[in-house]
Amino acid sequence: MKRIAIDMDEVMADANLRFREWYERDYARRLTAEEMHGKHYKDMVLPEHRELTMKYPYVEGFFQDMPVIEGSPEVILELSKKYEIFITTAAMQFPTSFVHKYEWLKNHFPFIPTTHFVFCGEKGIILADYLIDDHVRNFKRFTGQGILFTSPHNVHETWTPRVNNWQEVAALLL
Structure with a gap:
């Protein structure tokens, strides 16, 4: 076999949807399909939000549900x-x-x-x-x-x- x-x-x-959910939760800003197209997470968000958002996968619960x-x-x-x-x-x-x-x-x-x-x-x-x-x-x-x-x-x-x-x-x- x-x-x-x-x-x-x-x-x-x-995981993309989870990242977008948490980003919207923390910054009240929804990422559009155009903003996501061809980009990694760090390039989707505003520069001033990068430090926190790059920590999302390390936070307890990110991968849950x-x-x-x-x-x-x-x-x-x-x-x-x-x-x-x-x-x-x-x-x-x-x-x-x-x-x-x-x-x-x-x-x-x-x-x-x-x-x-x-x-x-x-x-x-x-x-x-x-x-x-x-x-x-x-x-x-x-x-x-x-x-x-x-x-x-x-x-x-x-x-x-x-x-x-x-x-x-x-x-x-x-």
Whole structure:
């Protein structure tokens, strides 16, 4: 059985929406799609807000109850019938995220065994046929095929294959 490694944030869990929610909460300012297009978080916000907003992922609760990216549970369930699925999330830089990410995965993806949750830093250590991720840098040392999941910060990255949603993942891998 072939193996698929899947990133969590911005692929399964909508970290962009959480960032925008907290930014609006703290600064009463809603980020537009145009402000987000082609930008990383630090470039989306006003310069005077950067210091605080760049700390969001380190704050207890940031990763708790994130919205699910549309289509991910259904497509991943179908993929799990054909592939061995591992969730590979870069949690090492955000130590307060472990429990929340673990609980989120158990809640939204109960069909994935907890033994297939991989909390890592360097994704190049993952042995899989495919890695679905929103960061091209994670494909650099990965020996399988990287599949770039579109997110506002990576729209200008050149990578093939690229998918824009979970329906495109299904078309590619099912």
